[in-house]
Amino acid sequence: MPELPEVESLRRVLRRSALGRSITDARIREIALRRRRTPDFAERVRGRTIHEIRRRAKYLILDLDGDDVLLFHLGMSGSLTHRGRGFDNSEFDPRHDHVDFILDDGSHLVFNDPRRFGMVRLVARADLPGLAELRGLGPEPLSPEFDAAYLAGKARGKRVAIKNLIMDQRIVAGIGNIYASEILFCAKVRPGRRSGRVRRAEIEAIVAATPRVLRAAIGSNGTTFRSYRDSRGQPGRFARRLHVYGRDGEPCHVCGAMVRKSVIGQRASFYCARCQK
Ligand SMILES: [Zn+2]
Numbered sequence: 164m165p166e167l168p169e170v171e172s173l174r175r176v177l178r179r180s181a182l183g184r185s186i187t188d189a190r191i192r193e194i195a196l197r198r199r200r201t202p203d204f205a206e207r208v209r210g211r212t213i214h215e216i217r218r219r220a221k222y223l224i225l226d227l228d229g230d231d232v233l234l235f236h237l238g239m240s241g242s243l244t245h246r247g248r249g250f251d252n253s254e255f256d257p258r259h260d261h262v263d264f265i266l267d268d269g270s271h272l273v274f275n276d277p278r279r280f281g282m283v284r285l286v287a288r289a290d291l292p293g294l295a296e297l298r299g300l301g302p303e304p305l306s307p308e309f310d311a312a313y314l315a316g317k318a319r320g321k322r323v324a325i326k327n328l329i330m331d332q333r334i335v336a337g338i339g340n341i342y343a344s345e346i347l348f349c350a351k352v353r354p355g356r357r358s359g360r361v362r363r364a365e366i367e368a369i370v371a372a373t374p375r376v377l378r379a380a381i382g383s384n385g386t387t388f389r390s391y392r393d394s395r396g397q398p399g400r401f402a403r404r405l406h407v408y409g410r411d412g413e414p415c416h417v418c419g420a421m422v423r424k425s426v427i428g429q430r431a432s433f434y435c436a437r438c439q440k
Pocket residue numbers: 415416417418419420435436437438439
């Protein structure tokens with residue numbers, strides 16, 4: 164499932180290729196994506212220019228001229244690809260091309276989502292901050308707001324596993340199962356530890372590891388498991404740099420002990436019992 168680094172990588176590539184382009188038309192092939200779509204969707208986006216491309220947590224926001232924004236969530240398996248001449252669409256089943264924006268240079272911006280947990284919505288910019296999806300989100304993990312004092316305050320007295328705490332979107336936004344495992348490995352903290360029992364120095368290590376792990380993943384265009392592709396249709400390259408996620412039974416890159424897997428909060432979790440305390 165795409166997390167912050169995948170959406171941020173997508174944003175950066177898309178910003179280089181689609182910013183300033185106008186939407187000449189939109190074709191909607193799928194009427195039942197996760198959220199009900201505006202009935203006059205195509206009319207409302209026609210002729211609008213893509214002014215800015217932003218990200219909040221795992222949401223991608225395309226600012227159109229005028230008062231509306233396009234809000235995307237990739238769900239489990241969604242992709243938003245910018246298809247110009249020479250684009251290789253062999254990875255994408257055309258039956259799952261749910262929304263197709265045609266741009267003024269003849270290229271297409273296509274939202275494809277085989278499992279249909281993703282979403283595309285047209286929202287008035289003024290309504291964005293109050294939107295149910297965005298309202299309750301915690302700070303961005305790459306912002307100065309996410310510091311040790313903040314996380315220590317959220318962890319204090321909590322019984323919830325530290326891994327689940329940093330995956331809680333209300334506490335910090337954009338971190339999912341892959342990067343939570345990697346961050347805790349880099350911070351040398353076991354994922355199943357009760358949040359309230361994690362010491363201050365360890366909280367500081369988690370907060371320090373977070374931007375290191377996320378920025379490295381953004382630099383590698385994210386991690387690809389099955390479906391994730393950036394806007395050029397390219398897979399991420401971070402998978403080979405993962406230390407623990409998906410590596411159970413393989414030797415730890417640091418100490419050589421076998422990476423272990425356990426289930427925490429119904430999610431597979433990976434750690435090194437020797438490196439992580
Ligand atoms: Zn180790």
